[in-house]
Amino acid sequence: MMDIIINNELKQIGNNVSLSGLLADLKLLSQKGIAVAINDIVIPKAEWDTYSIQEKDKVTIIRATQGG
Numbered sequence: 001m002m003d004i005i006i007n008n009e010l011k012q013i014g015n016n017v018s019l020s021g022l023l024a025d026l027k028l029l030s031q032k033g034i035a036v037a038i039n040d041i042v043i044p045k046a047e048w049d050t051y052s053i054q055e056k057d058k059v060t061i062i063r064a065t066q067g068g
Helices: 019-025
Strands: 002-006 009-013 034-038 058-063
Touching: 019 034
Parallel strands: 002 058
Antiparallel strands: 002 009, 034 058
């Protein structure tokens, strides 16, 4: 197990987890309008399957909303 921070909350996840695997566990993978930054660097959606989450990573998940 390893510790990461997701939107300022400490979470434990398994080892060798991809970004898409993390989003699937959070039930966010199929949602549209999601952007993800790891350690303040935006990760393109095309890289989510191959990007490996590391111990102590700071993950920021942003959901686009409509409104005015």
